[in-house]
Amino acid sequence: MIENLVFCLNATVPIFLLMVLGYIFKITHIFNASLTKGINSFVFKIALPVLVYKEMATSDVKEMWDWGFIAFCFLATLASIFIGWFFSFLIKDKPTRTEFTQGSYRSSAALLGVGIAENLYGSAGMTPLMMIGAVPLYNVAAVFLLFTGRSEEKINRKLIKKTLIGIITNPIIIGITLGIVRSFIPVPILLPKTLGYVSGLATPLGLMALGASFEFTAAIKKIAPTVGATFLKLIGFCAIWLPVAISLGYSHEKLVAILIMTGSPTTVSSFVMAKSMGYDATVSAGIVMLTTVFSAFTLTLWLYILRTVGLI
Secondary structure, three states: OHHHHHHHHHHHHHHHHHHHHHHHHHHOOOOOHHHHHHHHHHHHHHHHHHHHHHHHHOOOHHHHOOHHHHHHHHHHHHHHHHHHHHHHOOOOOHHHHHHHHHHHHOOOOOHHHHHHHHHHHOOOOOHHHHHHHHHHHHHHHHHHHHHHHHOOOOOOHHHHHHHHHHHHOOHHHHHHHHHHHHHOOOOOOOOHHHHHHHHHHHHHHHHHHHHHOOOHHHHHOOHHHHHHHHHHHHHHHHHHHHHHHHHOOOOHHHHHHHHHHHHOOOOOHHHHHHHHOOOOOHHHHHHHHHHHHHHHHHHHHHHHHHHHOOOO
16 A cells, blocks of 8 residues: 555646745745746647657557547546536536636646656656547637637637647647657657757746746636646546546556546646637636646545556
């Protein structure tokens, strides 16, 4: 029992200690807002895409590819969006309903997910395949939800075009796609150490920047929708989809990827997108903060349960 707990703590504690460091760097003025913004941009546009590119380029894609797993991630994400949207009608304010829905389903699949998978298995495992199924849908749904939550206009061709362009130009999706293509080219990887250096920056820099982005006062301004979305994100969706995944025979790396998809904290992108589309983003900021803090305990608990029953 103790060995299982240590195994799980080794996967999660280093992740959250890096975020604590980031917050300490913020309050001691080592990280300022401009630096944090720059690090976030570098991690999202360069380091994480290079990381997933390297993972896919050096993997046996034919061996690991699983359409059924990708479809499961897509359908589970789609169903989670509708579940979050259904519960949002308990909230009177329409913009708050939208922020609640987005915050309840969007995960830090790339940043925290890859970090946890690497701590468990030494590689990103099945996380890139999970991202293929889930991440484009995260973005599509977020754009549509945020647009309709602030405007009475109907979904139009311009919005659809903007959404599609956003997916196609998503740096992480580009990195995964290029990595898949590269895996079929039978020549050695060029500059492997350089790729390793850049990709190695993704997790530590990204997590410290995430910690430096925390605004603890945001979580208490609209506490009810914030706590509700946090519960769905960290407990509710895991309780629904993990048993379904287990019944389908998923275990080990696939099950960890599904746990990351359903139970990792809400991505900071949800706050950024809400703010950029005219919301006050108070609920979004609170959900990001609460899910990140409490996921240190919930993710460890879920990993411990799965480890104890021999599924990871």
